[in-house]
Amino acid sequence: AQSVTQPDIHITVSEGASLELRCNYSYGATPYLFWYVQSPGQGLQLLLKYFSGDTLVQGIKGFEAEFKRSQSSFNLRKPSVHWSDAAEYFCAVPSGGYNKLIFGAGTRLAVHP
Amino acid sequence: NAGVTQTPKFQVLKTGQSMTLQCAQDMNHEYMSWYRQDPGMGLRLIHYSVGAGITDQGEVPNGYNVSRSTTEDFPLRLLSAAPSQTSVYFCASALAVEETQYFGPGTRLLVL
Numbered sequence: 001a002q003s004v005t006q007p008d009i010h011i012t013v014s015e016g017a018s019l020e021l022r023c024n025y026s027y028g029a030t031p032y033l034f035w036y037v038q039s040p041g042q043g044l045q046l047l048l049k050y051f052s053g054d055t056l057v058q059g060i061k062g063f064e065a066e067f068k069r070s071q072s073s074f075n076l077r078k079p080s081v082h083w084s085d086a087a088e089y090f091c092a093v094p095s096g097g098y099n100k101l102i103f104g105a106g107t108r109l110a111v112h113p
Numbered sequence: 114n115a116g117v118t119q120t121p122k123f124q125v126l127k128t129g130q131s132m133t134l135q136c137a138q139d140m141n142h143e144y145m146s147w148y149r150q151d152p153g154m155g156l157r158l159i160h161y162s163v164g165a166g167i168t169d170q171g172e173v174p175n176g177y178n179v180s181r182s183t184t185e186d187f188p189l190r191l192l193s194a195a196p197s198q199t200s201v202y203f204c205a206s207a208l209a210v211e212e213t214q215y216f217g218p219g220t221r222l223l224v225l
Contacts (some may be wrong), residue, residue, distance in 0.1 A: 090155055098210055
């Protein structure tokens with residue numbers, strides 16, 4: 001069965017520092033992979049998605065993610081974090097249908113000034 | 114466009130009460146879905162619909178009913194609320210089954 005693991009429950013970084021959020025997946029074939037962000041009190045917003053092709057995917061708000069099949073990973077990165085990036089981030093993979101998503105438990109990002 | 118709207122924003126119920134969580138979208142999206150979000154568990158799919166008149170179960174459907182009589186609306190019904198249904202509920206919609214989902218702001222439900 002498909003599954004998603006986000007090993008880090010909570011991460012704190014300083015504003016301007018680089019960021020990497022980890023995501024590991026279990027999937028039978030080449031997966032579709034998604035990263036969503038949830039700002040406090042808001043719904044989820046799609047940051048980026050991977051279908052196939054180039055393993056480095058660019059998203060909104062300056063985020064990117066790299067698909068590594070050998071490591072079953074799809075880590076999210078940003079070179080310089082802004083205070084407005086403080087939010088919860090979810091990695092997701094489809095299960096039984098493109099939009100039938102299995103979500104990871106999420107990583108809560110705090111940004112220190 | 115208002116996007117995906119959900120009402121109410123917050124609700125307190127007593128065990129055994131019933132209620133309907135409303136979800137509407139004005140983007141003419143065919144696909145709609147309901148998720149619940151619990152601490153440490155991410156979001157889990159409750160029910161989904163690929164178009165008016167068509168619904169199906171997701172990962173955690175027990176205790177919830179849905180119907181889709183129009184393209185715009187996808188209400189979620191709790192027939193007899195239980196404390197285990199205390200959660201934050203999100204509705205989402207997509208233009209089609211294989212298009213990006215857009216999420217509503219959520220309904221926070223507390224069952225006492």
